[in-house]
Amino acid sequence: MKTMALATRNSKEILRDKLNLTFGLGFPVVLLLLLTAIQSNIPAEIFVIDQLTPGIAVFGLSFISLFSGMLIAKDRTSSLMLRLFTSPLTPGNFIFGYTIPLLPMAALQVGVCFSVAFFLGLTIDINIMLAIIVLIPAMVLFIGIGLLCGSVFTDRQVGGICGALLTNLSAWLSGTWFDLDLVGGTFRSVAELLPFVHAVDAGRAAISGEYAAIWPHLFWVIGYAVVVMVIAIIVFTGKMNSDNN
């Protein structure tokens, strides 16, 4: 009950920030439309819709980190948090209260991305549902990044880190805009050490029906999601205590 009360409030705070919401949902869709339009005018297959869609979906999830990070960072410095800290909320209530509302939002964002892709030619079949399921660990990962950033940084810093750095990392190092083999070398090695390209490749494997190819990538994403989420919870709880001492 207490968790849901906090989760409901957090949902409303995010959903009522129209500018963030429009940008977060709209920007990935605009990119999808733009890149598909480019693809239709070039002979080479660079932005094929079934390859592009998982990449844009993962890129769009970076805005979930931005939403959650901004909300937590703002709350940390507000008097409302003093009120919440003097209420009988446990650390578990806080963590779930901040993460629960973001899961359906992340799912909605991925769903919107795939829905738009359908109108742009993506074939809808069971593999699309599988691709969305395969992206769940990525959703958790980005929520964890938001929780972590919101716990450590101010809202302005979160804007810079999640709004600029993370969006660029998840774009350039995910193999969405170009094949990483084209750059190769250290760039590719770094990209493969990070979870973004694996999240995209897991989604692509699901769409193309190459089920065996999903797991190696998915393990990377799940590993990152678990580690980031655990660190985020530890830091969130520790930071909340230290902010008041």
Place this chain on the structure above:
Amino acid sequence: MIAIQTENLTKKYKEKVAVNSLDLLVDRGELFALLGVNGAGKTTAIKMLSCLIKPTKGDATVFGKSIISESFEVKEMINVSPQETAIAPNLTVRENLEFIAGIHGNDKKSAREKANQIISSFGLEEIAKDRAGILSGGWQRRLSIAMALISEPQLLFLDEPTLGLDVIARRELWNVIKKMKGKVTIILTTHYLEEAVHLSDRIGIIVKGELKETGTAEELMKKTCAKTFEDAFITISGEGDAII
């Protein structure tokens, strides 16, 4: 029955002593005003009593429960209206109230019923559907106190509740606070001495983290041979020489 009992309650920040060996007794239903100049330690004392920060030394009980070892139980009995207006700006007045009722364990139906009651008793009907962020300072402060009361606390902390309000809004809030007297134990901090005199049953004056005197306004005036409470406050605070 005793609402608050502190024993040697102390808070240090590195070498700076914010609250020093505070020994205080507050009875159930009493409105106790905590006065002091800026940085005297009022807010730190409230933060410790409301389990927001841990004391460096000593302990306190709230209705018999320790603020250190039974903080969760204490939090179930208290609520706070912080110095700065503590509201969720993107929620409506009603949603703010239901939100606080919810985090204090009320289900949706019960939260709605309590919100209805408090909206009625605080005269918030006309703004119930308005977003809290667009309200005037007076309405926001009134909402902030209403949010503190919706959980039906046994102990309420009002930290500078009328700070920055105009005289009309302040008087309206005084009336709200007076209506609560006797039903809820209230700890009030304020810089407005007339507010403390007007509202409180007893007053405690903190100077440099130490509780110097407690008593009614009349008792403190008598003790310091002062003609006004302001003179008594200045004498107890030890600021008289500086002013003269």
